[in-house]
Amino acid sequence: MDKQNFYLNHFFIDKNNKSNTFWDKDFRKLIQNESNFILNNDNCICLYKKGKYFNKFIPRYYTVQGTYLFYGDKDLKGFKKLENVYLSTSIEKTSYPYQIELMYNHNQIILYTNSEQDFNCFKSQLEQFCILIGFHNQYSIINQIGFGSTAQVFISKSLNDNSHYAIKRIRKNSKLNPQFLMEEIQVMNDLSHPNIIKLHRVFETNRHINMVLQLVEGGELLKNQRYSIRDARIIFKQLAECVDYMHQKGVMHRDLKPSNILCKTNSLDIVLADFGLATYIKAKSHIYYRCGTTGYVAPEILQFKEGNKMYSEKCDIFSLGVILYQLVYNQHPFKDVQKEKMLKNNLYVEYKFDDTIKIPQSCKDLISLMLKQNPKQRPSAEEILKHEFFNEQFFEHQNQTLTLFEPNSDQKRSGPSLSSYNVDMKFSTLNNGFKLFEDEIDNDEEHQNADFIETSPLWSKRIELQRCQSYRSQASSIIIQRQQSQDFKTKKLSIFRSELKQQSLKVLQPQMDKSICESQDFHQIPYIFQNNMLLVHKKQYY
Known part of the structure; x- marks a missing residue:
């Protein structure tokens, strides 16, 4: 498929956005979303756009900060949050050979430059957030x-x-x-x-x-691995810090479970994956409401009905409680031979501690707090990190093999391997002739073949924004701050303040050359206590 036809049929279209222009000029949105947004000199690049009426190149300053793209001259002209924006680049034999094409909802802009260094730097910044072609x-x-x-x-x-x-x-x-x-x-x-x-x-x-x-090559958490209480605490603290960070950023994961926690080469270093069910805590609406994995999903999600008040990020805390229980006891708190009974145990939070395994009381207390049926009684992730469990010193007593461990002990707890009990259930849609538990997917030829003519789009983003080189000094520091009294309709928000002399702003207009002219899988399960349906997240592989 050629590039033109590809863009006409691209997959990501924001149906809620009816704008017929690429740029957003409602500065109130920016101020509301970003109370203190700082743009640095070094990230401003002078690029050219083609005029609508006279086919001339017009210089403008552009910068990528966070997930936003800004443009302007001495004043801010517009901005765009780089979500579902398509990026394509090309090099032509023209006066401005380096071209950057951006498209959003079929609205397109093309930027030009004759600087290879500017082109490569700006391109690398955009590639972090845009949808790309040419895999x-x-x-x-x-x-x-x-x-x-x-x-x-x-x-x-x-x-x-x-x-x-x-x-x-x-x-x-x-x-x-x-x-x-x-x-x-x-x-x-x-x-x-x-x-x-x-x-x-x-x-x-x-x-x-x-x-x-x-x-991440270390495999899934708990897969063929058992942990001492010391190691379990190290792992769980990382997970709690990660969840605390997400909640501070206004995100709840909604599918925390061992299969979504990957281990690095060092098995005690973890990485949280699979954000297919993650959503924003304060979003006005959500694509899915009742979702998660049986055995880890919070009771308030199981009981959620349309029209009810939205549950909070405390649903993640419940999942953390299940995971910590598994780390220290090496078994699931709600396990049962009958899967329907397991779902009931999950709903009513019916579990018990195994007294034959010596676990610190502080750990039991923390698990009990996180597994409270009432989400308001659960601690926040920040409060979890302040719990005494993380400060308690463990010692290995003589003549006892299953007890507390020294901080430097490599001894592992004995007990049944969690791998012998599969708690990650898959469900199929309820319909005529339905099967409650679906069969495993056949490993057919399509799945085996690694030689692909076409591949799927990839998500990519760098964690730290790349800075441009300091030689770009055309624009001065730019600061956007919340301004309660400013009339955005009558007064421009001046963020591009140039310190150059007036004559340096006169840019010679070059002549334009005449030749210028390319998941998650969710299933419904029958809710055994009511006639409702529950969306359950299927196991993913990484």
Whole structure:
């Protein structure tokens, strides 16, 4: 498919945005969303746009800060949040050979420059947040490492620097909700934490969405691994810090579970993955409300009904309680031979502590607090980190093998392996002739074949914004602050304040050359106590 037809049929379209222009000029949105936004000199680049009426190149200053793109001269002319914006670049034999094309909802702008350094720097910044094309020109697939009903995961190698990444490939079809993937991308772009999986790039092709993710090779948490109380505390503290960061950023994960927690080479260093169900806490509406994985989902989500008040980020705290229980007891708190009984235990929070395993009382107290049925009685992630469990010193007593451990002890607790009990249940849609528990997906030829003509788009984002070189000094420091009394309709928000002399602002107009002219899988399960339905997140592979 050529580039023109690809853009006419691109996957990510914001149906709620009816604007017929690329730029957003409602500065009130920016002030409301960003109370103190600072733009630095070094990130301003002079690029050219083509005039609408006289086919002349007009100089403007552009800068990428956070997830926003700004442009202006001495004043701010417009801005754009880089969500679901498509990026394409090209080099032509013209006066301004380096071209950057951006498209949002079929609204397009093209920027020009004759500086290769400016072009490469600005391009690298945009690539962190935009949807890209040309996946096969930048990555090669090595082998497949996992798959689900709608997504496949591969190890790939970058053709630019030979680095290895995980590629999550999602097939585009009518059942795949673009709004759902849009929110996942937005959430991952807004988060930057050492214990959160990094999204490096997002590509789209004719048939797939490809997410280029950080490759974590240590495997899933708790998979064929048992931990001492000391190691469990180290792991859980990282997870609590990660959740605290997310909540401070206004995000709740809603699907915390061991299979979504990956271990680095050092098994005690973890990375949180799979943000397919993550959403913003204060969002006015959500794509999914009742969602999660059986055994980890909070009771208020199981009981949620349309029209009720939205639950809070405390749903993540409940999941943390289940995970800590598994870390120290090596078994699930709600486990039962009958899966329906397990769901009931989850709903009514029916569990008990195994007294045959010696666990610190502070740990039991923390688990009990996190597993409170009433979310208002659960501690926040910040309060969890202040709990005495993280300050208590553990000692290994003589003549006891299952007790507290010294801080430097490598001894592991004995007990049944969690891998012998699968608590991650899959469900199929309730309909005529339905099967309550769906069969495993056949490992068919399509899943086995790693030689692809087309690949799915990749999500990618760098955690730290790349700064341009200091030689770009055309514009001065730019500060946007909340201004309660400013009339945005009659007064411009002057953020581009140039310190150059007046004559230096006169830019000679060059003549224009005449030749200028490319997931998650959710299923409904029957709610056994009422006639409601519950969306359950299917297990993903990374």
